[in-house]
Amino acid sequence: MTEQMINLEPKPMVNHLQELYSLVKNTILFASISAIGWSIVSPQLLTDWVNLFNIADNIDQLSIYSPFNWIEVKWSFSIMMGIITAFPLFSVMLYRFSKPGLYPNELFPVKIILIANSLLLPCSIFLIWAWGVPYMVKYANGLSQIENISAEYDLFEIVNLALGLTLMATISFILTTSLILSRIIGEVDGIYTWLRPRIIIISFGLFIIMIPSVFEGLRITLAFVIIYASDLFARSIPLTGNMN
DSSP: OHHHHHHHSOOOHHHHHHHHHHHHHHHHHHHHHHHHHHHHHHHHHHHHHHTTOOSTTOGGGEEOSOHHHHHHHHHHHHHHHHHHHHHHHHHHHHHHHHGGGSOHHHHHHHHHHHHHHHHHHHHHHHHIIIIIHHHHHHHHHHHSOBTTBOOOEEHHHHHHHHHHHHHHHHHHHHHHHHHHHHHHHHTTTTHHHHHHHHHHHHHHHHHHHHSOGGGTTOHHHHHHHHHHHHHHHHHHSOOOOOOO
16 A cells, blocks of 8 residues: 555656656657668668659759759758657657656547657658659649750759658647647646747747748748648647546
C-alpha cells in the first residue's frame, strides 16, 4: 500500500524537465542520423524525381546554374526528410511523456491525433513531391511557351519550391497538432488561453524565417492564411470537457 502511495505522488518539476530534455535530445539525434542516411541516397532520389517531369519531352531544359546550389539542395532535402522521418518517433515519445498527466477521457483523442499526424504528414509530403510539384512545373511550362523560344528551368528553384511546400506542410501539421493538444489538455483550466497566442507567434516566425526565397513576396500572406486555417480547424473540433 505504501509503495502504491509513493508511486502516485507527483514527480518533482526537475524530473519532468529532464524527461522533456531527453525527448528533445533523442528526437534531434534520430533526425540527425536520418538526415545523414538520406544524404547518401538523396542524389539518386533527386535524379529519379527529376525524371518525373515531362517538359516538352526534353529533360535538357532543366539546369543548375551554380554547382554549389546542388550541395545546398542535397542537404536541404536530407535535413527536411530527416525531420519528417523522426516525426513518428517524436509523436510516440510525446504521447509517453504526456500520458501520466492526461485525464482518462483525454488519452484516446491525444493518441488518435498523434497517430493521424504520423501517417498523414508523410503521405502529404509524398503527394507534394510525386504529384504536386511535377504537375505545377508541367502546368507552368504550358503557360510560358513562346514560339521559337525554348525555356530553361532552374532545377535549384524547382527543388526549393518542393522544399518550401514541404516545410509549410510540416509546420502546418505541427501547428494544428499543438493547438488541438493544448485545447484537449488545458481548455478548462486556462492553459489553452495562455498557450494559443504563443504557439501562433512561434509558427508565424518559423514561416517568415524558413520559407525559401522562391516564395519571396508571399511569406506574410501564406503565413497568415495557413495559421488562420490551422487555428480555425483546431477550434472547430468538438472536445469533451476534462474530468474533475
